[in-house]
Amino acid sequence: QVQLVESGGGSVQAGGSLRLSCAASGYTFSPYKMGVWRQAPGKGREAVATITRDGYATYCADSVKGRFTITLDSAKDTLYLLMNGLEPEDTAIYYCAADWRRGVGGCDDGNYDYWGQGTQVTVSS
Numbered sequence: 769q770v771q772l773v774e775s776g777g778g779s780v781q782a783g784g785s786l787r788l789s790c791a792a793s794g795y796t797f798s799p800y801k802m803g804v805w806r807q808a809p810g811k812g813r814e815a816v817a818t819i820t821r822d823g824y825a826t827y828c829a830d831s832v833k834g835r836f837t838i839t840l841d842s843a844k845d846t847l848y849l850l851m852n853g854l855e856p857e858d859t860a861i862y863y864c865a866a867d868w869r870r871g872v873g874g875c876d877d878g879n880y881d882y883w884g885q886g887t888q889v890t891v892s893s
Contacts, residue, residue, distance in 0.1 A: 770794045770882045772864045777887030780854055784891070788849040790864030790884060799866040801873045802840060802847045803828075803880060806860035806889075815875035816862070817849065828875035831857065854891045861886040 776788040792799055803818030815828035817838040827833045835853040840846070847864060865880035872879045 770866070772866055772882055772884035774862065774864045774884045774887040777862060777889045779890040779892065782855055782891055782893050784854050785850070785852045786854065786889060788851065788862055788864075788887065788889075790847040790849075792845040792847075792866050792882075795868075797868065798842065798845050799882075800868050800870050801880075802864065802866045803873075803875075804838065804847070804849050804862055804864055805877055806858075806862045807886075808857075808860040811860075813863070813877060814860075815877060818873060818875060819847065820873065826874055851889070854889075856891045856893045858889060859891050860889060862889055 771794045772792050774790050801820045804816040805813050807813045817827045819825045819838045819840045825838050837850040839848045863886045864884040866882045867880045
């Protein structure tokens with residue numbers, strides 16, 4: 769059974785940094801792509817960034833470009849999202865996702881079949 773476990777969330781002041789991790793397990797072949805979405809209170813789910821095993825990264829939210837960096841340790845099937853310059857608007861539950869299909873992906877959450885439980889990120893001003 770596929771499992772995605774997020775960690776690294778927490779509370780920081782504006783301008784601070786956090787690094788989210790997402791470890792995937794429970795399968796024979798490693799996922800082709802992984803990504804991070806977030807959902808702020810009262811808002812819909814928003815794609816943050818995705819990455820393929822080929823190392824192709826896509827930053828889906830314009831607001832995170834230049835501040836967030838997504839990487840993938842293929843040997844460990846672990847995704848990392850380094851978040852610098854955090855702003856109160858980044859406050860949300862952050863979810864990790866993974867999928868095995870090639871040819872589709874990007875920022876469309878419909879292209880990801882497996883999801884983690886989420887981790888809370890709170891940024892205070």
